[in-house]
Amino acid sequence: MLKLSPALLALFAGAMLSLMILLNSQLAAHSSPLLASWVAHGIGAAFAGFILFVCHLRSKRTRPAPRPVPKWAYLGGIPGAFTVILAAATVNSPLGLSGSVAFMLVGQTLFGMLSDLFGLMGSNKRKFSYQDLAVVCCILCGSMLIIFAPS
Template identity: 55%
Template sequence: MIGRSADWLSALAAGALLAVMIACNGLLAKHSAPVFASWAAHGTGAAAALLLVAGWSRIFKRQEAGTQKKGPAWAYLGGVPGALTVVLAAITTNSPLALSGTIAFMLVGQVIFGMAMDCFGLFGVAKRPFAATDVAVVALVLSGSVLLTFGGR
């Protein structure tokens, strides 16, 4: 149970950091351009990742060379959707959707595509059969997103 709680807390922290990232990138895009904001975000992200890798390898013993499994070649392209996400989020954050609407509809897209990935085992994820309750989940998340975005007008 403790491991599962740590997973949930990590996911919540990632969601909060995603909101901070989108807000910062949206502000930078407002004062420059969405593509520049994406470039700046990924440049600083790469620098931060290098520092984390260097620190991690010093704290934990390095695995011997050749013992790590290599992923499929397409797995190294994960930064491409990340860059497009940053650009699109920077554009929509500065639109009438604002930050909360952008994040709400990004969540809808993530849930729907995540369920499809689980159902079909896309990109090597573990298969999870589609359940009838999944439709209710999508409907509730979508209706909550619509209420959040358009309910106060």
């Protein structure tokens, strides 16, 4: 099986997130952010089910017994639905796609750092470093340039 680096996969996921936001905002502009969220999650669930089915058919080896899943881990769709609704609304505002994605990147980075710091929801604990602070400052400055720089 083909092994890809986690960094490459994360980069691709970021591109897919931007594409998803763009498509959902187009749907929201012609309907509503709430309908766009419902459609996106319905189609996403159907596609994920298809991928799961294909992967299950291709898998021939035995798997170890899975660890028990915490009940709260099933609630990931809730922030996902809010993300789609809020992103669809902000992309159709003066922020546009790049401004929305820039602010979402800032929010993701800050939440990720807090999750690492406190070990939220079972994540591995990791302390802040001065380099982390520098990265956040660079992301904030870049986001501000994207949003406020004259065209």
